[in-house]
Amino acid sequence: MPMDISIDPNTTGLPGIEQLRTIVGAGMTIGLILSVLALIVSAVVWGFGSNSANPHLAGRGKVGVVVACGAAIICGASVTLINFFWDVGQAV
Template identity: 75%
Template sequence: MIDIDPNSSGLPGIEQLRTIVGAVMTVGLILSVLALIISAIIWAYGSNSSNPHLAGKGKTGLLISCGAAIICGGSVALINFFWGVGQQV
C-alpha cells in the first residue's frame, strides 16, 4: 500500500505561492463586487430607459458576477472536497 500526502515544505517558495494565491482570490472577489455594481447600474438604466436588451445584459452580468464570487470564495472548500473524494477512490 502506498500512502502519499501533499508536502507543504518540499519545495522552496511554497509560502510565497500561498500568499500569491490568496492575493489573487482577493482581487477576484473585489472584481466580482465591481462587476455586480456595474451590472446593477446597467440593469437599472436599461429598465428606466425601456431598453429590454440592456436590462437583460445587466441581469446576466449580475448573475455572472455572483457566480464568480461563489467560485472565488468557495474554491478552497471545493478543492478540499474533491481531494477527499479522490482519497476514497
C-alpha cells in the same frame, strides 16, 4: 501482494510554497474585488436599461449580476471545493 503506497501533500518539499500560498490568496482577493465591481456595474446597467425602456440592456445587466454573483461564489468556495474533491479522490 503489492505494498501500500501512502503519499500526502508535502508543504516543505519545495522552496517558495509559502509565497505561492500568498500569491493565490491575493488572487482570490482580486477576484472577489472584481466580482463586487462587476456586480455594481451590472446593477447600474440593469437599472439604466429598465428605466430607459431598453430590454436588451436590462437583460445584459441581469446576466451580469448573475455572472458576478457566480464568480464571487466560486472565488469564495474555491478552497472548500478543492478540499472536497481531494477527499473524494482519496476515498477512491
